[in-house]
Amino acid sequence: FSSTTPIKATLFPGDGIGPEIAESVKQVFTAADVNMDWDEQFVGTEVDPRTNSFLTWENLESVRKNKVGLKGPMATPIGKGHRSLNLTLRKELNLYANVRPCYSLPGYKTRYDDVDLITIRENTEGEYSGLEHQVVKGVVESLKIITRKASMRVAEYAFLYAKTHGRKKVSAIHKANIMQKTDGLFLQCCDEVAKKYPEIYYEKVVIDNCCMMLVKNPALFDVLVMPNLYGDIISDLCAGLVGGLGLTPSMNIGEDGIALAEAVHGSAPDIAGKNLANPTALLLSGVMMLRHLKLNKQAEQIHSAIINTIAEGKYRTADLGGTSTTTDFTKAICDHL
């Protein structure tokens, strides 16, 4: 099998370990006969006035045109007067839902077995508004913004995801007992959407209780949908249950059909260029991208190859207690294909 017309997709290798793990994805995709035409994009070295960020206009246009992409870690260069690369991508491309599946990898033991969670995070507003100011000296405030528009679209996405993926339950995570208006509006939108999905069990869970229950018994949850900051926190917590961000994929869903898969771990500058990085999160994100493109057969083949390589345990990178290099681990996956 080989798809005849190549699939055009944007690739941001990112920095730090980004180029090495992106190389791993390219090799594995090739070994699986996925005919990709990667449109590689590199962040600029100067602030682009059109984006007020090191992201260039061309970077954004590439994703807008291809509608699909894969992104490695990007550390925002230190300095003032420009925006975080990740946030700029999310806002400029309207990446309104961030989907992060967290599932136990067979053969890689943590304290938790059979974790199978999907966190769906509102990705554009909430505590990430960037609106902050000093009221008087020693008193600062920041604004959390919740809109009906953004809450509805992420709630719609979450329920549709649950339905199309055979999930049974959606939990809306909130702190509406304290933030009655903001989180209250978010919940109202979830309530409204839930009514259209009577076959999906719907519940509301206060964030503190959710975190306690997640560490006690993650099997209580299935799909979780929530405002931006809670999603940031809970998706990392869930990743921790199965081994950390090095093992968990993510995909950002934007308007106009855009989908940008992303490894959300850091760029690990300390091990960059040393052939030590674990490419699993970016590989699994690549699998999410393939599923989005409906290349299900190749997606499942690659997924199995990654899972089996880790499960066998012969080739594992240092973060998983092994001694393999990135290239050895990648080769082992390719050999499984």
Add this chain to the structure above:
Amino acid sequence: FSSTTPIKATLFPGDGIGPEIAESVKQVFTAADVNMDWDEQFVGTEVDPRTNSFLTWENLESVRKNKVGLKGPMATPIGKGHRSLNLTLRKELNLYANVRPCYSLPGYKTRYDDVDLITIRENTEGEYSGLEHQVVKGVVESLKIITRKASMRVAEYAFLYAKTHGRKKVSAIHKANIMQKTDGLFLQCCDEVAKKYPEIYYEKVVIDNCCMMLVKNPALFDVLVMPNLYGDIISDLCAGLVGGLGLTPSMNIGEDGIALAEAVHGSAPDIAGKNLANPTALLLSGVMMLRHLKLNKQAEQIHSAIINTIAEGKYRTADLGGTSTTTDFTKAICDHL
């Protein structure tokens, strides 16, 4: 041994299971020869205009006068135009630091061994300002307020706590990469206080990463200090590591030397009045109160009696997988004294 002058302290039995677990504390304290003169306080049945809450002026005055108290769970009656009981207490009494120790109970197995964490939560401001409004239809905002005053006093408290309790490390938890001004001010205050404690290792940890590391390896942390909402979330997460809020004590520290120990679990109306409740969290909170009063000998005796009763496993309430009633469990503790 028996202290001759009785110690006056406010007791809020609270509602739901509150009265039963408060009764357990009274019995255990008596068995340990702690000579208490409990000033029992009950929340009103109507809103007190002087507090704009079901908490009465007398309730607050009792704590102000006694300087020390113990509080069971209080569910805020539903309705409009009055404030949450818990929040009113925190704000009116200026209970600026909420200390929640989470440690593994010997003999009660969870996925984690040897957890020993102290979360110290700013308790008066941040996301709990209550300032929210609708900007236009479908757009609401809430204000997070961080002040130098509140941040300094909780940071001072955290480092002093670490020093006086032989702790080695304080981690300040934040999301200053996104909320640069608000969480930035909180961190600045922690930095400033940290300088006065060169013997204590000080670090800053982003909240999402903190949650991931807590579930992967809680031994990385010792004392954690943070703004209000992060404290709410992380203290529940930490409680989850050792079994839940039914097993973890807390104490609120106020200005003018006020200390109000508190079980932070819910009032469990479903099992109220059935002699099924686990009084451990309130008992351990009582122990914190005794330590605060420098009644260390009795505090340690009671603490050992609770721990040993749970460790032996013969008398455990239903939430811990046993079949004991509240009174049986309480009697078992008294028998250990």
